[in-house]
Amino acid sequence: MNPVRVALAVARKDLRSEWRTREMVPALAQFIILALLIGNFGFQIDARNAASIAPGILWLALVFAGLVAFGRTFAAEREQASLEAMLMTPASPVAIFAGKALAATLLLVVCEVVLLPALTLFFGTPLSAEVVAAVLLATVGMAALGVLFAAIVARVRARELLLPLLTLPLWIPFIIAGGQAVQSAMGLPGNYQEAIGLLLDFDILFLVLTSLAARFVLDE
Amino acid sequence: MSLLVGNGLTHWFGHELALDGVDLVLDTGEHMAVLGDNGAGKTTLLRILATALRPTAGQLQIAGLDAFREKRRLRHHLGYVAHAPGLYPALSAVENLEFFGDLQEVSRTRVEEVLEVVGLTPVAHRRADRLSRGMQQRLAIGRAILHEPRLLVLDEPDASLGEAAADLLTRVMEGKTVILATHDHALANRLCPRTLELRHGRSLGTATRLRVVR
Numbered sequence: 478m479n480p481v482r483v484a485l486a487v488a489r490k491d492l493r494s495e496w497r498t499r500e501m502v503p504a505l506a507q508f509i510i511l512a513l514l515i516g517n518f519g520f521q522i523d524a525r526n527a528a529s530i531a532p533g534i535l536w537l538a539l540v541f542a543g544l545v546a547f548g549r550t551f552a553a554e555r556e557q558a559s560l561e562a563m564l565m566t567p568a569s570p571v572a573i574f575a576g577k578a579l580a581a582t583l584l585l586v587v588c589e590v591v592l593l594p595a596l597t598l599f600f601g602t603p604l605s606a607e608v609v610a611a612v613l614l615a616t617v618g619m620a621a622l623g624v625l626f627a628a629i630v631a632r633v634r635a636r637e638l639l640l641p642l643l644t645l646p647l648w649i650p651f652i653i654a655g656g657q658a659v660q661s662a663m664g665l666p667g668n669y670q671e672a673i674g675l676l677l678d679f680d681i682l683f684l685v686l687t688s689l690a691a692r693f694v695l696d697e
Numbered sequence: 698m699s700l701l702v703g704n705g706l707t708h709w710f711g712h713e714l715a716l717d718g719v720d721l722v723l724d725t726g727e728h729m730a731v732l733g734d735n736g737a738g739k740t741t742l743l744r745i746l747a748t749a750l751r752p753t754a755g756q757l758q759i760a761g762l763d764a765f766r767e768k769r770r771l772r773h774h775l776g777y778v779a780h781a782p783g784l785y786p787a788l789s790a791v792e793n794l795e796f797f798g799d800l801q802e803v804s805r806t807r808v809e810e811v812l813e814v815v816g817l818t819p820v821a822h823r824r825a826d827r828l829s830r831g832m833q834q835r836l837a838i839g840r841a842i843l844h845e846p847r848l849l850v851l852d853e854p855d856a857s858l859g860e861a862a863a864d865l866l867t868r869v870m871e872g873k874t875v876i877l878a879t880h881d882h883a884l885a886n887r888l889c890p891r892t893l894e895l896r897h898g899r900s901l902g903t904a905t906r907l908r909v910v911r
Contacts, residue, residue: 478802486799490785490792497787497824558781561749562840567772568800 480572487563487576488583491550495584501549502584505542506591512538513592517599524601528663531600535592535659536652539612540619540645542588547623548640550581551631560631564695574624574691582620589616602663611658611669614676615651621680621687622647628694650679700725700848700874701746706755708741708898715741717898718755723874725847729903730885731878733895739878740780740852742895746876747777747850759848773801776841778851782833786826790817790836793825794843801844808843814868815839816861830857835865842869851877855884863887 495501516534520526554560563573589612597604626643630636654675661667703721707714716738723729731739744750745757748768757764759771784793794808812818815835825833834857841849849870854877855862866877866888879885885892894901 478800482802483800486796490788490796493792494785494787557786558779558783559785560783561779562783562797562837563800565747565749565772565775565777566797566800566844567769569769573800 478568480569483568483572484576487573488579491580502587505588509538509592513595513599527600527602528665531602532656532659535596543619544641546585547581547627550577550624551627555631570695571688571691578620578624581624585616605662607662608659611655615655618680618683619648619651621683625687698725702758704756706752709753715898719900725874728875728889729891730889731893737895738898743850743852743878774847776846776849778837778841778854780852782837784825789822789824791821797840803843811839811843849873849875
């Protein structure tokens with residue numbers, strides 16, 4: 478069984494389901510706009526403080542949108558009893574996990590396509606390639622962790638409560654490094670290269686760890 | 698030759714004993730029905746035989762392999778229809794089968810064949826959530842036979858199929874080793890020469906249907 482083919486089939490299936498039902502992306506995009514609006518009206522934004530407030534709002538919106546997006550990846554499969562059917566095939570659980578993580582990452586990237594220009598619109602901060610790169614790098618690692626914990630908590634009733642409790646502490650490194658990268662890309666003091674290097678290190682570390690753990694989480 | 702051998706299969710859900718030391722032997726090509734009231738342990742037994750649930754105690758060998766140590770290898774040879782159809786509601790019937798076909802390296806031609814076998818060719822492009830419950834059950838049966846398994850484990854496959862159940866299941870079960878759970882004794886007798894009766898998780902023994910030959 479070719480694991481790349483399996484992962485791509487799982488991701489394609491998830492994206493096709495989302496395209497047909499449009500359950501998640503429109504709701505998340507709406508949530509992101511509302512979060513930015515609240516941030517915009519909640520703080521006294523002017524040209525001097527926009528660059529220091531906008532990254533915080535960006536990561537808050539991204540973290541909560543991510544929790545919703547990743548939480549649904551396995552919950553929907555459990556509800557429709559399709560997860561067991563998928564795991565009953567000879568396909569590798571790691572490949573199935575990779576496919577789910579890939580689809581969840583792409584869905585969050587679609588939300589970021591709304592988030593980043595909206596951030597510029599509401600806060601007047603620059604939308605640069607550096608900001609996009611930092612957000613995308615953080616998304617990869619956050620998705621790997623978020624989808625793994627979503628698979629773990631999908632079995633329990635209080636999954637909506639447990640997912641943030643388990644995931645948020647492990648997302649903190651991404652928020653710190655990503656926050657530094659975005660702040661320096663927006664002109665505040667900080668070492669952009671160092672922050673991006675850290676994000677890359679975290680991505681590699683958590684991609685390896687979650688791939689190793691996925692086999693045990695999905696196999697039983 | 699025995700394809701499936703289960704010894705002392707026992708399962709506890711917390712403090713509740715769901716299956717109590719069931720022994721079972723199924724020869725290659727044999728069809729066996731599992732009968733029993735609600736809560737007798739039929740689904741638990743079938744989930745164990747399908748390697749979807751690890752028993753609390755007991756051993757299970759399928760095709761000479763330890764069913765739980767080698768379960769990923771065995772799944773090439775095993776088809777399972779669970780209690781719930783477990784389909785993707787937003788995907789069409791053919792897309793559902795193609796997806797599971799991709800996970801098992803099954804060709805698109807085989808997908809078309811299976812749709813024909815389960816009688817879903819006319820509704821192949823209809824979304825699964827717009828199929829009737831009976832059609833969804835046919836699709837779940839189609840998914841179980843997609844990779845041409847040697848052993849079929851069917852948990853109430855006749856649910857929602859109505860009068861078409863016997864004919865469809867006869868077609869699907871042909872040439873395969875099958876264990877199926879059902880409440881329908883007449884169907885069980887028609888499809889399976891052997892039956893296993895469960896009560897409160899215990900086996901009351903197996904019976905063999907006698908065929909009168911003139």
